Amino acid sequence: MSKEWPLWEVFIRSQHGLAHKHVGSLHAPDAEMAINNARDVYTRRNEGVSIWVVRAADIVASSPLDKESLFEPANSKVYRHPTFFPMPEEVKNL
Amino acid sequence: MDAKFQYLLRQGDNALILSQQLCQLVGKGPALEEDMALSNVALDLLGQTRMWLTYAGELEGKGRDEDRLAFLRDAHDYRSCLLVEQPNGSYADTLTRQFLFDTWHYFLMDGLTRSSDERIREIAAKSIKEVTYHLRRSGDLVVRLGDGSDKSRAMMQTALDELWMYSGEMFLYDEIDNAMVEQGVAPPVDSIRTQCLDHMAEVFADATLTMPSPEAWMQRGGKQGRHSERLGFILAEMQFLQRAYPGAAW
Numbered sequence: 447m448s449k450e451w452p453l454w455e456v457f458i459r460s461q462h463g464l465a466h467k468h469v470g471s472l473h474a475p476d477a478e479m480a481i482n483n484a485r486d487v488y489t490r491r492n493e494g495v496s497i498w499v500v501r502a503a504d505i506v507a508s509s510p511l512d513k514e515s516l517f518e519p520a521n522s523k524v525y526r527h528p529t530f531f532p533m534p535e536e537v538k539n540l
Numbered sequence: 541m542d543a544k545f546q547y548l549l550r551q552g553d554n555a556l557i558l559s560q561q562l563c564q565l566v567g568k569g570p571a572l573e574e575d576m577a578l579s580n581v582a583l584d585l586l587g588q589t590r591m592w593l594t595y596a597g598e599l600e601g602k603g604r605d606e607d608r609l610a611f612l613r614d615a616h617d618y619r620s621c622l623l624v625e626q627p628n629g630s631y632a633d634t635l636t637r638q639f640l641f642d643t644w645h646y647f648l649m650d651g652l653t654r655s656s657d658e659r660i661r662e663i664a665a666k667s668i669k670e671v672t673y674h675l676r677r678s679g680d681l682v683v684r685l686g687d688g689s690d691k692s693r694a695m696m697q698t699a700l701d702e703l704w705m706y707s708g709e710m711f712l713y714d715e716i717d718n719a720m721v722e723q724g725v726a727p728p729v730d731s732i733r734t735q736c737l738d739h740m741a742e743v744f745a746d747a748t749l750t751m752p753s754p755e756a757w758m759q760r761g762g763k764q765g766r767h768s769e770r771l772g773f774i775l776a777e778m779q780f781l782q783r784a785y786p787g788a789a790w
Contacts, residue, residue, distance in 0.1 A: 483573035
């Protein structure tokens with residue numbers, strides 16, 4: 447077993463109604479200490495109302511090599527963007 | 541009035557000296573995360589110091605503000621307990637000192653939120669949010685290291701045995717503490733001592749550490765200004781700038 451503490455990814459929700467956002471990572475021996483450490487490392491300036499921690503090893507990520515096949519086909523399909531509809535003036539926050 | 545001034549100095553000086561000691565560990569923590577956590581605790585304590593000493597200075601009425609009280613008093617005028625001037629030592633020493641202090645600090649602040657003095661109630665109400673986290677953190681680490689490896693348990697037990705004699709001074713009330721209790725400013729010692737010992741017993745049991753006897757002989761004197769030579773060194777470093785360049789400001 448590695449002597450290093452495992453790596454955790456930290457997600458902070460800055461205010462109610464917003465989504466948790468990835469802010470960085472840290473080392474901790476378990477989930478409870480990861481939360482404590484996240485509080486001390488990432489919320490010193492009143493950044494958050496909620497913390498998530500996830501073991502970095504448990505995150506499944508797409509491969510950068512697949513970038514072209516995953517994302518490029520979307521580039522040429524402008525009709526997927528709802529930019530051709532005129533927005534009524536009265537409707538706010540669209 | 542003088543009793544209350546002294547009582548406020550005791551609160552402020554405890555927080556100040558412990559904060560200064562923790563600041564010496566900035567950049568030297570066992571892990572980045574611990575380093576940040578210790579610095580946060582130090583900053584919390586410094587913030588509390590400012591509130592206590594500002595109020596003390598106002599009450600004294602001789603024009604001394606928080607800075608003059610912090611930087612221009614000598615060791616024998618300091619009213620901090622002996623526990624907070626104990627050396628940082630190993631991380632087991634630092635942590636045990638912190639846990640012993642946090643436990644007492646938490647239950648005292650809890651009592652002071654019901655003080656007859658409005659200003660003290662406000663300071664305690666603001667502090668207890670921070671102290672609640674300090675106690676949760678140090679208690680958690682005591683359990684982890686006590687109930688950890690053979691080596692960590694041995695180090696924690698040694699630290700506890702060595703620091704225990706400094707854990708009783710806060711419960712030895714003198715005429716100043718008693719005057720504060722009579723005025724309803726401070727909580728009576730019995731309730732706080734029982735709460736503290738119960739909490740310590742619980743945490744030390746979880747940590748598989750042997751808690752020394754609460755009836756053991758306890759060191760005393762810091763609250764009355766009788767300190768070890770260590771406080772002199774702490775103050776020498778902390779006060780150097782103001783002593784060398786009086787009135788220097790940002």
